[in-house]
Amino acid sequence: MAIRRIVKFGDSVLEKECRKVEKFDKKLHQLLDDMKETLADANGAGLAAPQVGILRSVCVVDVGEGPIELVNPEIIATEGEQNGAEGCLSYPGEYGLVKRPMKVTVRAQDRDGNWFEKTGEALCARAFCHEIDHLHGVLFTSHVSRMLTPEELENGVIEDEE
Template sequence: MALRRILHYPEPLLRQVSQPVTDVDDEIRELARDMAETMYAAPGVGLAAPQVGVLKRLIVLDCARQDEEAQLITAINPEILAGEGEINEEEGCLSVPGYYARVARRPQVRVRFLNLEGQRVEMDAEGLLAVAFQHEIDHLDGVLFVDHLSSLKKSLFKKKYKKILEQKQEEL
């Protein structure tokens, strides 16, 4: 296992659509292990393959609280089958460090994906896990959480994020 470098906005690769995984092989399992290790080290609750520079439809999630045992989900070729309701919760992203904003999402979703054994899984997710699935699947389609913001909020984001990047450069 190895930590992978997380790409940051405005990296162009983050805007590309990922390709379906055709074989759940050792290479995909190794990528999934690396992604989980990278997500935990960051720390975060989800990570999509494009965030580590791989345009494959693979995500890892773990929304367990710190006082709970890990509940890692590895989802290959994930898709949302249905969703209900709407919530506006604050989101952040490992690829957009230091910026948080409220985003409209479905609080309940039904998802389908392949696990690391290549078996089809369907499950219902709610709350943070539902939001995390939507956020990470967006990454597979080249969409960032800031793309869900209004025009005004996107403009404010770009100004604020420019300052965040400048501060990081000064720290180096």
């Protein structure tokens, strides 16, 4: 396993559509293992393959209950709504208010190609949406109602004008 360099905003790889994974081999397993280690090292909630420079439909989400590997994921159901602070490992130190579903069900493949469904709520739902967006070249900033100021982040005062 290895910690990979996280691509920062401005790199065009972040705005490209990823290709579906068709080979479930050692190379994919290595990518997933490296992504989990990179995510843990960066103390993030999720990491998509384009964030480490790989245009494949792969992401890892870990909101404190252990890592969830998603290969070729798609959102198949959403429910409710949440509006809160969201950041991105490719935008270090920047956060904005983003509206996302409160509950999200994804259909994906595991590292061996087996299909499964997983439902996440609150932060997990937000992370599923955020990481799957990355796989389509969509950045969280395109969903932001407004960016948060350093003072709001420091004081924990995060309110929306809606």
